[in-house]
Amino acid sequence: MNTEELYSTLDIELEKIKEAKTFKYEVPLESEQGGDVMVEGREVVMLASNNYLGLANHPRVKEAAHRGIDEWGYGLASVRFLCGTEPIHFELESRIAKFVGCEAAILHSSCFAANEAFFAALLANDLGYTYYEDVIYSDQLNHASIIDGVRLCRSIAKQTVSRLYRNGDTAHLAEMLEEDRDKNYRIKVIATDGVFSMEGLVAPLPELVKLAREHGALLMVDESHATGALGKTGRGTPEELGVYGEIDVITGTFGKALGGASGGFIAGRAPLIEFLRQKSRPYTFSNTVPPAVVTASIEAINLIENDPSITNQLHENTEYFRREIVRLGFTIIEGLHPIVPIMLGEAALAQDMSRELLGEGVYIKGLWYPVVPKGEARLRAQISAAHTRADLDRALEAFDKVGRGLGVI
Numbered sequence: 001m002n003t004e005e006l007y008s009t010l011d012i013e014l015e016k017i018k019e020a021k022t023f024k025y026e027v028p029l030e031s032e033q034g035g036d037v038m039v040e041g042r043e044v045v046m047l048a049s050n051n052y053l054g055l056a057n058h059p060r061v062k063e064a065a066h067r068g069i070d071e072w073g074y075g076l077a078s079v080r081f082l083c084g085t086e087p088i089h090f091e092l093e094s095r096i097a098k099f100v101g102c103e104a105a106i107l108h109s110s111c112f113a114a115n116e117a118f119f120a121a122l123l124a125n126d127l128g129y130t131y132y133e134d135v136i137y138s139d140q141l142n143h144a145s146i147i148d149g150v151r152l153c154r155s156i157a158k159q160t161v162s163r164l165y166r167n168g169d170t171a172h173l174a175e176m177l178e179e180d181r182d183k184n185y186r187i188k189v190i191a192t193d194g195v196f197s198m199e200g201l202v203a204p205l206p207e208l209v210k211l212a213r214e215h216g217a218l219l220m221v222d223e224s225h226a227t228g229a230l231g232k233t234g235r236g237t238p239e240e241l242g243v244y245g246e247i248d249v250i251t252g253t254f255g256k257a258l259g260g261a262s263g264g265f266i267a268g269r270a271p272l273i274e275f276l277r278q279k280s281r282p283y284t285f286s287n288t289v290p291p292a293v294v295t296a297s298i299e300a301i302n303l304i305e306n307d308p309s310i311t312n313q314l315h316e317n318t319e320y321f322r323r324e325i326v327r328l329g330f331t332i333i334e335g336l337h338p339i340v341p342i343m344l345g346e347a348a349l350a351q352d353m354s355r356e357l358l359g360e361g362v363y364i365k366g367l368w369y370p371v372v373p374k375g376e377a378r379l380r381a382q383i384s385a386a387h388t389r390a391d392l393d394r395a396l397e398a399f400d401k402v403g404r405g406l407g408v409i
């Protein structure tokens, strides 16, 4: 096709997406991110952000970002190894490593980039072997960035095998590991999200740690939705489930609970992290994390470590909302994470309900097929330490009114 034909083909495809009701519209916030925000000229309760600890507009985080610019400049115009490293980059790497319970860490521009980097950097290198095969066991519900990371790795290291196990199903994974026992794989990696974002469910880390040890596999856990948001002191799913310090590789983001701007990391044992510094292509060929984001991320960690009231507030708010939304008569997926899926069934109902809730002052997003299975459409509420009791009550009142109006409760 010529370029004009290409553009009209794209127009047709866009129409198809709209007809399938999967077109993503962006509604601009007219304020900072927070427990409540301005949308379309009105103040609404925000139930759709990953700002779990309310640090996205925390005065001390903002101040740290300003300080970062004042002391270290706006940008570095370089990748890390040329002239894009300041002491604050090493400081953040060692702080985040310690925070998540690992020996060392390496920053990336995002967790997406970190996950894309990880598999190829490690498995697409011969490491002195002339013949080898590696295997990646991946949870079926893993984030798109793990899926793409595995795909990229397999397109370079074609002999790498990837196997999907059913979500959270350690018996299924154990079966696969058993089948593969005699296959002489060079490296085995088990990869999972710590928290699955559509359900708010946690991965069975204690069992995964056990299986990984038994089979000599490396356990890689993406803690994007969990760092800061789970565990008594915010140290994530391993803390929550009693296996803190026992995970081989943790990837995560600064774009959610830890201030919500951007930036990602891979944490693990020192030789692995040093190797990634040499071999990760997104690290080697993409710009360094800007100073303001680095100093603000350090401050986010300071806040979480020094002021337990922030994580406590999140846990209290989560418990309150989970209890009260069930009391109103809604069906949720039970759990402990601030992601609270409110199950509705049909996509149309989820769409109507999120629109009507916005009218009642609640900003919440719906998820439906193909993002979740058919007939399991839902609204996904995300609770934050930034919510006041009044915010949550206002949201619950709106749920009550709209839910009754639509015959859900």
Ligand SMILES: *Cc1c(COP(=O)(O)O)cnc(C)c1O
Binding pocket: 109, 110, 111, 112, 113, 115, 143, 145, 193, 197, 222, 223, 224, 225, 252, 253, 254, 255, 262, 263, 264
């Ligand atoms: C959000 C998320 C990412 C992407 O993180 P970014 O830093 O925004 O690229 C990766 N993995 C999981 C599980 C996530 O939830």
